[in-house]
Structure formats: C-alpha cells, structure tokens
Amino acid sequence: MMLEVDNLHVRYGSIEALHGISFQVKEGEMVALLGANGAGKTTTLMSIMRLPPPEGPVVTEGSIRYGDTNLLPVASHTVVARHGIGLVPEGRHIFGNLTVQENLKLATYARTDTERIAWDYERVFSLFPRLADRRNQRGDTLSGGEQQMLAMGRAFMSGIRFILLDEPSMGLAPLLMQELFRVLKELNDAGTTILVVEQNAHIALKYAHRAYVLEAGRIVLEGSGAELAHNPEIRKAYLG
Numbered sequence: 001m002m003l004e005v006d007n008l009h010v011r012y013g014s015i016e017a018l019h020g021i022s023f024q025v026k027e028g029e030m031v032a033l034l035g036a037n038g039a040g041k042t043t044t045l046m047s048i049m050r051l052p053p054p055e056g057p058v059v060t061e062g063s064i065r066y067g068d069t070n071l072l073p074v075a076s077h078t079v080v081a082r083h084g085i086g087l088v089p090e091g092r093h094i095f096g097n098l099t100v101q102e103n104l105k106l107a108t109y110a111r112t113d114t115e116r117i118a119w120d121y122e123r124v125f126s127l128f129p130r131l132a133d134r135r136n137q138r139g140d141t142l143s144g145g146e147q148q149m150l151a152m153g154r155a156f157m158s159g160i161r162f163i164l165l166d167e168p169s170m171g172l173a174p175l176l177m178q179e180l181f182r183v184l185k186e187l188n189d190a191g192t193t194i195l196v197v198e199q200n201a202h203i204a205l206k207y208a209h210r211a212y213v214l215e216a217g218r219i220v221l222e223g224s225g226a227e228l229a230h231n232p233e234i235r236k237a238y239l240g
C-alpha cells in the first residue's frame with residue numbers, strides 16, 4: 001500500500017505551515033524527511049496521523065491517500081487501528097512507572113491477532129537485546145537511548161505495519177544512533193514500511209532508500225539516499 005501526499009496545504013490558525021507538499025512512501029520502503037527546525041516535519045507526520053487541533057494542523061487543500069483510502073476524513077485512532085499506521089513521537093512517550101515488559105504489553109491492547117503477540121515479543125527482544133536484559137526495569141530508569149528503543153518496540157507491538165518516526169536519533173550518542181538505525185533497517189527488511197523525520201541527514205541518508213528535504217513548508221529536493229548524500233546543496237546545508 002502506498003502513502004501518497006499530494007499538494008498538501010495545512011495551517012495552524014491563520015498561519016499556513018505547509019504550502020502544498022507532495023511525496024510518496026511505497027510499501028516496504030524506508031523514506032527520510034529531512035529539514036531544519038520549524039521546516040514542518042512534525043506537522044507533516046501529524047497531518048498523516050490525522051491529529052486534530054490544537055496539536056495537529058488543519059488541512060485546507062490537497063490530499064493524503066493510503067492505498068485506496070482517502071485519509072483526510074479518517075479519525076486518528078482509525079488510522080492506527082484499521083490502517084496500521086503508527087507514530088513514534090518526538091520525546092518518546094513511554095510509561096515511566098511501568099516496566100519494559102508492561103510497556104510492551106500495554107501497546108498490544110487493541111490487537112485481535114493474539115496468536116501473533118507472543119511471536120512479536122520475541123522479535124522485539126531479539127531486535128533490542130538491551131530491552132530483553134532490562135525487561136523488568138522501570139521505564140523511567142532507562143537511558144535515553146533505551147527509552148527510544150522501547151518507544152520503537154511499543155510501536156512494533158501495537159501491530160502497526162507502517163511506522164512514522166519523529167527524530168529518533170535526537171539526543172543519542174553516535175554509536176547508539178547507528179544501533180538504532182540498524183534496527184530500523186532490520187524492521188524495514190522484515191516488511192515494515194518506515195517514514196523517518198530527521199535533522200541528522202548523515203545517518204538518515206545512509207539508511208533510507210529515498211529522502212525528501214523540507215524547507216519552510218516546501219519540499220525543495222528529493223532523491224535516493226545515495227544521490228542526496230552526494231548532493232552539494234545537502235552537503236553544504238546538512239552535512240557540514
């Protein structure tokens with residue numbers, strides 16, 4: 001199933017934040033959305049998730065389609081439950097007073113395919129051995145990187161097949177960042193479609209099949225990960 005965003009205009013109150021952006025994510029792809037602070041990356045993800053105001057923006061023009069479905073009139077919980085698209089937001093959002101295991105379990109509450117859940121636990125623990133070692137540890141005592149892994153583990157346990165990630169590498173040391181993207185790549189190789197928002201173009205372009213660059217609410221560049229990694233404009237603006 002393909003996600004297709006076409007000529008999307010959105011606003012917060014009287015201020016337009018996205019001025020007609022178009023992009024696609026094909027089933028099985030890992031696509032990166034790059035851009036500086038305030039470019040509209042989080043806004044794009046919230047639009048797809050159909051998050052209502054005041055956090056989410058209002059769509060004024062354009063379309064968001066997923067396969068045969070027009071997502072615009074779809075409620076946020078239905079985007080997750082029926083269409084299998086889920087967001088790992090900026091800042092992680094795990095339950096600090098629950099253990100790793102309990103956090104993962106809670107993520108499965110809406111699932112009906114109960115026979116697959118046990119299998120998915122094993123998958124998460126093999127992808128993230130650090131979480132397996134800490135399965136009885138409270139969320140709020142995990143390191144930042146471990147919390148990010150738990151947030152991704154929760155997204156996976158909720159049964160979604162299309163993960164949107166908002167700056168997963170934020171605040172992580174370079175080694176942990178690499179580890180996290182390697183796991184994302186494994187998830188992607190195993191069939192999960194991924195749209196990842198990043199300010200760290202270097203790491204995102206290394207792993208993503210394709211990428212788009214957002215600047216002040218407009219897409220200004222697009223290409224394969226390798227193409228963009230060698231693009232002089234990108235190198236100047238994002239790769240130092």
Ligand SMILES: Nc1ncnc2c1ncn2[C@@H]1O[C@H](COP(=O)(O)OP(=O)(O)OP(=O)(O)O)[C@@H](O)[C@H]1O
Pocket residue numbers: 012017035036037038039040041042043044054055056199
């Ligand atoms: N709830 C809101 N109400 C009003 N304006 C908002 C709201 N959320 C975001 N904006 C504005 O929309 C623009 C895009 O913000 P957005 O959060 O999408 O940027 P971003 O690319 O995710 O930036 P960052 O890298 O800093 O997270 C910004 O100018 C921001 O101030």
Ligand SMILES: [Mg+2]
Pocket residue numbers: 041042043090166
């Ligand atoms: Mg953001």
